[in-house]
Amino acid sequence: MMVGERVDMLLTLMKRAEKKEASLQLINLAETIMGKLPKDEWTILDDYINDMTDHLADEGTYLYSSGFTDGIWALKFINSL
Structure with missing residues (x-):
């Protein structure tokens, strides 16, 4: 079970690295929208x-x-x- 959790954690980190650019674009868009409020x-x-x-x-x-x-x-x- 602990090994399974570790594998899940590593896969999550890998997916995060792949989505980092998309996340940064989303954050910038959200900050732009919030700035207009x-x-x-x-x-x-x-x-x-x-x-x-x-x-x-x-x-x-x-x-x-x-x-x-x-x-x-x-x-x-x-x-x-």
């Missing part, structure tokens, strides 16, 4: 994006640490056999 609407949208980013970061940290803890538990279990 009135200040109050820009602030609302910026707060929303920041909140979503924080949520995803917290989720990723939780999942990573849980996977690490599960891996330690699995090793201890295997060693106890």
Whole structure:
């Protein structure tokens, strides 16, 4: 299971590298659109994006640490056999 997760992570990194240019274009387009918004609407949208980013970061940290803890538990279990 841990090897599978590692393979998935490496594949994700590879796909990210391939999509980096498209992502940069999308970011530039989004910044251009946001720049045309009135200040109050820009602030609302910026707060929303920041909140979503924080949520995803917290989720990723939780999942990573849980996977690490599960891996330690699995090793201890295997060693106890």
